[in-house]
Amino acid sequence: MDLSVQFKGLTLKNPLLVSAGEHGRNGDAICRIADFGPAAITTKTITRWAIPDPHPCYATIRNGFLNCMMGAVLSSEQWFAEEFPKIKAAGILLVANLAGTTPEETAELAQEAVAAGADIIELPTHCPHLAENLEAQFPGMKLPPPEINDPKPLYETVKAVRQAISAPIIVKLSPTFHLNTLEWVRAGIDGGMDAVEVADALGPVMLIDIETGQPKLGGPRGFGGLSGGALKPLTLRMVFEIAQNFSIPVIGCGGISTWQDAVEYLMAGATMVAACSAGHQKGPGAYRAILDGLAAYLEKKELTLADIRGLALHRVEERKTKGWQEITQPIPPTVIVEKCTACKLCEPVCIYEAMKVEETAVIEPAKCYGCNLCVDICPQRAIESSYYKEA
Numbered sequence: 001m002d003l004s005v006q007f008k009g010l011t012l013k014n015p016l017l018v019s020a021g022e023h024g025r026n027g028d029a030i031c032r033i034a035d036f037g038p039a040a041i042t043t044k045t046i047t048r049w050a051i052p053d054p055h056p057c058y059a060t061i062r063n064g065f066l067n068c069m070m071g072a073v074l075s076s077e078q079w080f081a082e083e084f085p086k087i088k089a090a091g092i093l094l095v096a097n098l099a100g101t102t103p104e105e106t107a108e109l110a111q112e113a114v115a116a117g118a119d120i121i122e123l124p125t126h127c128p129h130l131a132e133n134l135e136a137q138f139p140g141m142k143l144p145p146p147e148i149n150d151p152k153p154l155y156e157t158v159k160a161v162r163q164a165i166s167a168p169i170i171v172k173l174s175p176t177f178h179l180n181t182l183e184w185v186r187a188g189i190d191g192g193m194d195a196v197e198v199a200d201a202l203g204p205v206m207l208i209d210i211e212t213g214q215p216k217l218g219g220p221r222g223f224g225g226l227s228g229g230a231l232k233p234l235t236l237r238m239v240f241e242i243a244q245n246f247s248i249p250v251i252g253c254g255g256i257s258t259w260q261d262a263v264e265y266l267m268a269g270a271t272m273v274a275a276c277s278a279g280h281q282k283g284p285g286a287y288r289a290i291l292d293g294l295a296a297y298l299e300k301k302e303l304t305l306a307d308i309r310g311l312a313l314h315r316v317e318e319r320k321t322k323g324w325q326e327i328t329q330p331i332p333p334t335v336i337v338e339k340c341t342a343c344k345l346c347e348p349v350c351i352y353e354a355m356k357v358e359e360t361a362v363i364e365p366a367k368c369y370g371c372n373l374c375v376d377i378c379p380q381r382a383i384e385s386s387y388y389k390e391a
C-alpha cells in the first residue's frame, strides 16, 4: 500500500509525523522513534536557551493529556552541533521546530538549522503555559499576555524566515485561535509558509489532586496545556475550515491516537497528520499501530489516500445539493437485530424513553427524537442512522 506524500519536493514515506514533544527531545530519541514508522519526528521547540521543565510534567484525564513542558531543554548550539548530525546520519527526515524572541532571531535560528541539516522548519505560535513558567524561572522577567487576536507578528516572523531560507516552512497554529483561524492562516500564507499544522495544546488548563489539594502539574499554579482526545473535535473543525477555504497543505494534529482518528483528519482535508500525546500515553508503538491500521483500512476498502482526503468537504457540499442542510424532522434509526446483544447501554441514555431492550433493542418511532445518541454509543454498531440517505 503506497502511503507516500509529496511535499515541496520532499517525499514523505507516509502521512504521519510525530509532532513536537518528548519523543523529539534529542537526537537519540528521534533515532529510536524513527523505528516505529513515522515519516518524520519533529524536534521539541529549539530556542537559543536551554530551558528546564517545571516538574511534575504530566497529568491525565480520561480522554486527554496535560503537560507543562517548555521548549527543548537542549540549547540550539547543542542541537545543531551534536543532535542534528546523529539524525542526519540515520537518514531521518528532520523537522526542526524553533522559535526566537524576534522575527530576526527566528530567521537566524532557521538558517542555522537548515545549514545543520533540517529538511523542514516549523514555527510554533503560542504555548499556553510558557510565560508563567519562564517568569518563575527568571525572577523579574515580565512577558506580555499572549497575542491571540492579532496575527500580524506571525506574518512578520514567517516573512523573515522565508527571506532567510528556501526549505519548506510549516506554521503551527494554537487552538486558541479557533474563532479566527482563517485570519491566522492568511497571515502565514502572506508571509510565505508552505503548510499549516493545526494545532498545539490548548490552555492554560489545570487539574487538582483531591487527596492533597495540590495542582497536579508543577510550576507556580500548576497550569499546562491540554492535548489528546479531548482536543480532537476542536482541531478537526479547524482543519476542515482551513481546507474549505485555502488550498495550502494542512497537517491535522490533536488527539490522534488511533488510525480512525487519522482517517477523520484526512477526510476533513488534511494532507498529513501528526500525533504526540498518543505516543506518550501508549508508548511509541501507537505510531506504528496508526500506520498499520490506516494501510489496512485503505486496502480493505480498495481506496487510496487521495480518495479519502477531503471526503467530508464533499459530503458537506452534498448537504446543500440534496436539501440536507437543516433536517428538522426526526428520523428514527434502525436496529440490526442480528448484531444487538441486548447489553442495554442504549436504554437509559434515551432521554425520550423511546428505547426498550428485552431480547433485543426496540425503538418506539412515535417517541423517538432522532437524536442519534443510541447510534453513537452502541458498542456493537447494531443501531444504524437513517440520515443522509436517498429516499
Ligand SMILES: Cc1cc2nc3c(=O)[nH]c(=O)nc-3n(C[C@H](O)[C@H](O)[C@H](O)COP(=O)(O)O)c2cc1C
Residues within 6 Å of the ligand: 019, 020, 021, 022, 043, 044, 045, 065, 066, 067, 069, 070, 071, 072, 097, 124, 172, 199, 200, 201, 226, 227, 228, 229, 231, 253, 254, 255, 256, 274, 275, 276, 277, 278, 280
Ligand atoms: C509533552 C508534550 C510536549 C510538547 N512540546 C511541544 C513543543 O516543544 N513545541 C510545540 O510546538 N508543541 C509541543 N507540544 C504540542 C504537541 O506537539 C501537539 O501539537 C499537541 O500535543 C496536540 O497533539 P496531540 O493531541 O497528538 O498531543 C507538546 C505536547 C506534549 C504533550
